[in-house]
Amino acid sequence: MPDNPIITFTSDFGSREHYVGAVKGVLLGACPNATIVDISHDVGSHDLLEAAFVVAAAYPFYPTRTVHLVVVDPTVGSNRRGIIACTESAYFVAPDNGVLSLVYANEPAVRVIVIEADHYFRKPVSATFHARDVFAPVAGRLAGGTEFENFGSPITDYVKFAPPPVHKLADNKVEGIVLHIDKFGNAITNITPEEVRRLMGREARPALVRINGKEIKAYRRYYAESNADEPFSLLGSTGYYEIAASKTPAARLLEIRRGNKVEVEFQ
Template identity: 30%
Template structure:
């Protein structure tokens, strides 16, 4: 039985998701299909990359991941299939792989060339399903495309570091269901550059000097009313290891979330400035 995941910006109102699933079952009646999400913001590549990077690792090896975001074929947006971390990905070469492959490099990448035999304005249905079915049957990637050595990179996904390594400049790449704001700065980079130094995180006009590991670390359980901490802002390394600006027990319908309460949105700049360690000067006495 083949396990195939779907990640798209199709939504669930239209026929697109149903048509793709029907085509997979027509090719592979015993397939198991899992929806990661169909509610990616339209054409949002960084959001796609963040969600997929943190979801695919929970699936068994050899899972096939079909990604339908910004998937229309063009001269600058080719279609690729690749093997990475013992998983298969079928997607447009629009830069989303550069985040997924930031730490683990692909074993093999091919540029899909079966378009020569298929005319389609809906490549996820007509092309990606065919590729997924071929892989599920044990077929080689080389049969459906020519091997290539590179893929498109998105610069905005990668945070920048100043020359003397005292400042990390990142940005917002995703806003979750609670309104929490996720940045492209991960804990590994923070620790590597920070080296235990004091720091100031600046997000819009707000600053933070501490990063929590759990949301409820902000609560003082000796207080008479723990609810007084609801709505407090905090910085945290989330379960995916990325720096997040959050509101404790946020609710977009009542308390609000970090995105609207702090005025942060997709691509907003987040800066971390580490304090410079001053080496004391010593005078030699003769």
């Protein structure tokens, strides 16, 4: 057993119910010396894209061999598969429903197996709580040192959705979408400096942002650099360009919703 196994846990279970606590109990039963880290349990109910974003934003910062348990599972109890994805530095235990799509997009090499070894499951298996009875015991055993290959067979037809694309509209203009709105009301787009460089062939900084018929001309390095209630763009810590305001949620100020189109002109 590894000396200091780490298991992260992401779900849409919230904090009011017993679900998170029950899953953690099973994890500790399977791997008593594990450190369990909650990434988030406030993902919107059944919101696969939000869960994919949250996991992708957090997992790169964990030590090698960390096991990431990700359960947002709208079709629990159906014939959807359970999987383990293995990258060069981490493992992911999740339903096969696309929730790991941004991990697949970020990683140069991913191996995936379908979970078949049901002797690891907690019995009886509830048709409505695979997080507790299927995914938690598997994640715990994996963190405890059971080999990845022991849990099932390799597959290549795992479910993934393509990340929302960024389009080039003109030599200095691209169009993306609002990918995520965080707790502070910052609207995180799907536009990155790397994607701008790929599309435009040069380094560039936002000069004008258009969203919902409004124009944003200010660009800042950090949130407090702006005047109160002044909307601005900046490069956020997740590596995406954001729309923010210093002391007012930008999403409320500009009536931004996730999925809104964003045009950005670069200088």
